[in-house]
Amino acid sequence: MDNPDETTPNVKELKHFFSKKIRDRAAGFKDAETPVNVKKVPRNIRSAQVAVGNVQEGPETHLDQDTKSLLYKESKIYTNTAEAPKPRTTSIPLSSKEDLTDIPRINLIFDLLEDLLSSKEFEILIPEFCESFPNYSEELKKRRGDLNRNDLCIIIAGETSAGKSTLINRLVGTSLFKPQLAESTSTICRIRNSNDPIRKISYKVVNKENETVEERSIDPGSEGTFVKCLQRYVDKDNDHVSKGIDHVDVSLYVPFLKGNTMLVDTPGIGGSLELSDKMMKYLPNAVSFIFVSNVTNAGGVQNDRLVKIIQEVLRLHEEKDIPCFDPVDALFVSNKWDAIHPSERDDAWIGVQKELRKHWPVSNTTNIFRTTLKSAKESEAEFENEYKRLERRLSEILEKNLYIRQFQHEKFLRNMLKTIEVTVKGRLHVAAMSKDVCTKKMENLETQILILRERMTTTKNDLNQLISDTLTQLSQTLIEELNSDDGKERILNPPGKKEVASVHFLKMLDEIKERLYSHTIEWKRGEVVIEKLTFVLERIKECFSDIQEEIQRIQNNMTGSQEKKTQEKAVSFELDSPVIVGVLESAPKWIGVLSAAKRICAVAEFMLSPMTLMKIKKWTTEEKKLIIIDATYRDLVKQYNIEKVKSDLESTYGTHYRKLVERLFNKIIEKQITNITRTILRLKGECECFQNWKSELEHLLSSLNEIQKRIS
Structure with missing residues (x-):
């Protein structure tokens, strides 16, 4: 990550890229090698630096003991410097960096982006940009406020x-x-x-x-x-x-x-x-x-x-x-x-x-x-x-x-800059085309978008079906385990607990219920479930990445970009986000918490059948105890069936995973496709105008490139 000192803009570097307003705003900066003078730092940048303690008034000073003592004069005059109170310290290790945060650099990116959006050159893009970011001014203000929040x-x-x-x-x-x-x-x-x-x-x-x-x-x-x-x-x-x-x-x-x-x-x-x-x-x-x-x-x-x-x-x-x-x-x-x-x-x-x-x-x-x-x-x-x-x-x-x-804030800035970049590059690309060539190319891209939408719908339906099938398989697995002799033994006599037969007779029913309940809760968070759900998550990630790769290909075709392909599949900025990565990587371990105190089926309200009650009254000897345990366990397990277990797994896991699919495909990808579609329509209908805007577009692209250099 950049050193805060290295993020200070250099006037010589910026003057060829920014509009007059941006250059005027940047004029308060000196070369990176020159110490920052607080009075020459633009107001909003300085305020961001002051907020995290990165700005010093003039050269650094080291207080001698006499100076320090003067700071205490309101409370006490110390005749011996050894009597002066010592600074409080904690032993928590500090980062090797001066500051754990990189807030000043990100604040600078906000500044430069806001100046770009308010420049005269950007006016030609405002109608289309507002369609992608309807309230971009308020959103930028909100994001900056969160970045610098003090709570x-x-x-x-x-x-x-x-x-x-x-x-x-x-x-x-x-x-x-x-x-x-x-x-x-x-x-x-x-x-x-x-x-x-x-x-x-x-x-x-x-x-x-x-x-x-x-x-x-x-x-x-x-x-x-x-x-x-x-x-x-x-x-x-x-x-x-x-x-x-x-x-x-x-x-x-x-x-x-x-x-x-x-x-x-x-x-x-x-x-x-x-x-x-x-x-x-x-x-x-x-x-x-x-x-x-x-x-x-x-x-x-x-x-x-x-x-x-x-x-x-x-x-x-x-x-x-x-x-x-x-x-x-x-x-x-x-x-x-x-x-x-x-x-x-x-x-x-x-x-x-x-x-x-x-x-x-x-x-x-x-x-x-x-x-x-x-x-x-x-x-x-x-x-x-x-x-x-x-x-x-x-x-x-x-x-x-x-x-x-x-x-997260840098990702938002990156996405906004990417949207502007695609818009600018698309116009510059078609500016060199004739109207007929431009129209034909855009119609071809529209066809590709239609195919992509159909593919996205099919993929989303397939993923929801995969979720349903996986929950059905897991339900069958649990039912088979509960009804098997080996499963019954593992549930009733788990490691670390005394045998259920040694439990006092009057407490036996509650103990069997509790052991069955504990097993089902642990099973929902166990290796079998995690393995199946991890496969589903990996499939979601793979499908999301595939469609992102196709979107990138369409964007490259629209803008004339020739980006180098890597061996790995293209992954969007959203997938790199800790929010999405965190869900994809950790959801199997987290999501069981959502029903940690919830029993599958109705074991909590279980009542013994009349036949079992008769057995309890009739048999009280130790040799009959095992028969009662088995009968009680079988009566409890009868309340479990595939439909009830699947319903519980659906509320525990299915709902969460379907929300993830909805978020990735219906919100993130749909927004990207909608933005591309709008750009294609404008390129198709206004291609003849772009030649007159070529100078402004090139200026904007240069400005964008300079801002993007500051993205870590």
Whole structure:
């Protein structure tokens, strides 16, 4: 990725490519080798750089101790420099880059594109461009706003009193919150990096009407005073004060919070529904998610709200162009392991992983950390190493997800530039043709488009049929397994559990039901299902790529381009998008979550048949127990049939996969074909005019090429 210094436009490079307005706007820049002078940077570029801390006022300065001491004069005069408060630091590793983000370069592309769209030369293309991007000005404004938004967040969630406050204290390097045994946090607290290690700690309290209630700065070295002030608004015990408060913004030096990212401390999910809803509203802009649990509390996950969180995350990934964090990257901190006896830790670790897989099926051991969130001096070496690993992993995920969001905006810019490029090249190509030659060529392209549309419809129908056939095959597989003797043995006596025959007689019915239920849930997320669904996803990807390749061929024919072909099939910008790639690559692992708490058929409402009830009353000896187990199991399995199982798989997987086909073919490809069709019609009807516009078109193409060089 380009170095921010290398993205500064060079006047000599730009003057041959841009209209007078663009050249005037770029005139404030010097050569890339010359240090940037803030006063000469265009206003909107400077504002974008200031937003991420990349612009310095004049040459870099290094403060000596006397100068630093002067900054504290409002609070205290230090007679000995050794008494001066030291900058707070955290041990989270920082990126080797100055900044994790590339926002200034992308902001520059927005600037140059907006100037191009408002240039006189572009006026001849506005009618056609508006058909492809009806509200392009508003869309550009919206995208730029999202790129520079200041509410990207790392959500800290967890069960009540699991240790969220202690974790935040360690992450930020100072004691902001006072750990308590009961539910303590009642207000959302948002922590931002002040970018200044010697600056005061400040906070701003905002009510539900978005009005500032209180704003205050605390002198360095007076953290105790700050904690007391903060606790008035975030402690559950102070509900009479915090009831009307929406959030508290805290600013202090937290260097790992790069770009516009903030740390969000949320109420415990074991608290009231209202408090949990406060946390949910931050999910759309979350770049990371950390869940803290108490290992001494039966694994640490005691309700189904974690399932609701991942379901909401998956919905956002399906519907939003710029999704929140990848659920596979969620981090789980299992706290208070020092309270577990060393001889019991292995069994407890197995239980923690089992509980997390139940509530967050895409969790993996790499992102689960067993530790104790005490200070480094108090913590055992094993747990302290785990905490250090958590810090490193958080830094990696934060950097990855910030880049993904940037990629989405850059992809949008790339697609818009590609549309303009095809339009300009198409006009330049036909400008050299006679009207008859142009008409014949465009009619040939129209025929190709009709054939492509028919192919797209057939492909879409074939894919939907493939989805249906696959779900039928999977339903048959499950029914056969449930009714086989081997399947029954695997279900009733799975590894790691005692034999069902040893279960107390009065609990046997519930145990059989639970084991059958657990097996069907695990089966839906198991290797057999994943293998089949992966094949479907690969087929969807292959068909999508094939049609994209044909679209590219038609575009090349229309514009006269001779792009080099690679051995790999052409893949569109949309398929390169993390949203699409994420769905195609990870959907088999994610989508089972959508029915994680849902039983196939009606096992939950099962009632034993009269015959089985008679057997239970008649036989109570151990030798008859196996007969009862078999009869009970067979009665339960009778409720499963292919139609019911397929209906469940359809709601779990089929609906999601059909939405994916709909999105790829009816939205993405249909939009591309519609844009090409409009261009063909205009080229066919206005080819004689293009010779008069040749100079303007060549100028636009040169401008486009220069902007596209800045796309990474």
